[in-house]
Amino acid sequence: MVLLQALSPDNNISMVLFFGTIGMLALTIGLIVFISFHQRKVIRYQQQLQRMEQDQQKTLLNASIRLQEEERQRIAADLHDDAGPLLATARLYLNENFVNLDKQTQLQSIYNAKQIIDDTIQLIRNISHSLMPPTLKNFGLESAVNDLFQKISGSGSMNASSRFHDYRERLKAENELIIFRIIQELVNNILKHSNASFIHLTQNTSGQRFFIRLHHDGRGLTQNDFEKLGKSNVGLGLKNIQSRLKVLQGKIFFEKDMSQTYYKVTIELNREDELKTANGSN
Template identity: 25%
Template structure:
């Protein structure tokens, strides 16, 4: 994206304004078309239901008297008087067709069994299907509550599609006109911003060369003019700030030492809180959920109503999923194996679970000898492993990861290699400035232990993260 950084502000302003306008137009257009389509579908369905109810009210006697001619004449007159009606069928209570408006055979794809249709709250049934004559929305109204028969009305969606196409065309033309006006306005806006900014750039270049006596000309009183005034004041204050900066630098170093102590305590408190929450989730919440599942099981054995059993089974499945999520959360907050079996076993188990869940090939190469490290180093290595694998799965698009844990003279070394897209230059500083604590948080953790955190990355060639922590730093 180097070309984007080198692009003029003029093109950036135009591009942003027009892009946002197009995006807004697409969103509004999608919402409008979706809403319009739903409203038209509802109107078609309502008209079909009213027409079917009308025919059903007039046809009950004819169905009882087997007067199929009267039925045929009535449904054909009704169909001919309404443009959107594709067909009308009248069936008896068993589903046998008594009369229909098709000139020949029934179209292919037309459902015959009425049991396939769900009945809504208004008492009629609807179904949308495709036949050899196109998409059809069918409305079924029972005659005498289905005891005598059914009236089935197939509504065509051709007029709806034509109306939607017309509205889409009108919206497209309107969007083009608005974008043209926006381009003209953004061009003028870009000129108003760029011209004084060029003057400020020239003044900044003079300051860079050590000339603190340069001044910028102020022609307007708007935001840009006020910026030029502030710029002039800044030049005056730069002379005084040099001496002040030396004093502040000493204070900053002292505060950095305090910050290091506070961060160390913060990470310690955070891990203690995770451990407490993990224990509460496992000992209290999980036990309560398990008791709830036991009560549900007892209740299932006593229910005789099938619908109630289905609802209770669904509720029990939800509770099982919640219990599984709680246990998984408790383990991720503070894996018991880390305290019981050590860092190698904890990392191996986490890597195995992560690889199975994400479908990512992860290879782990632990040291041959047994590692003896304190709890804080173990926690740091484990959190870095978690954060690194999470970042790889979300952003790297890698297919394989190699993780090596080894012990060198007086140090523990963790190396994580992936074959993903890589990390761009300056990622740690950018993460810190944007309050994204992933990479920056890992670096902070390692530096608090007196260690070294580095990464090497090339675009399209993967990333290598290396963590080196002195084993004796806290002993």
């Protein structure tokens, strides 16, 4: 009835009312449909991102587990192949026949056994130091890095130097260890893959941000390479760096220097995050 009346040609107001209302309704329904579809699309996109992040975390977790297992195997091999035979040899010198030997031979056996036990002590100390460097624990990151770089320089294969510009206040011990492990991993990679003739490490701060930069003149990685390797199955060490940085909520950037001669790796941390985690753990 309303429709018929509205569509009669002599009723202009009714036409306006009819088409106006229909138009508004169509616009409203269109808007609702658009919003629903748009929202669904956004949700799907977010879910995809979440899934990708979960995959990435899984890869990092696998990498850290694998690394842990490798480390355990290395320690087991060191103990089994080195400490085991040494102690077995020492035992041979001090066997049951020991009391039946003449005094001179006894003294020689004791001396040899002592030598072997000293070697074993040194070996175990080395293993222990590789697990937790005492310099890092007692004197902090600066001393531990200097120590590491001195050892590298001392080997003669590469010139390594480090300079800490602003490290009056030490980071938390566990964070220092994580940073030290990252530096170790990076230096290890440079030694293995880059053919560099020098490494230089600098530390500085800007406000609450804490920076560590590594320069070297060998073949290096760019950020693209790092991200690609991070997603692939290879590059266990890099994944380990990623997972360690995740703990610190830090960032890492791989780039070529402005002069295009050197490669630069920058580790960036926020000291506020460290304070937050410290408060959180309290």
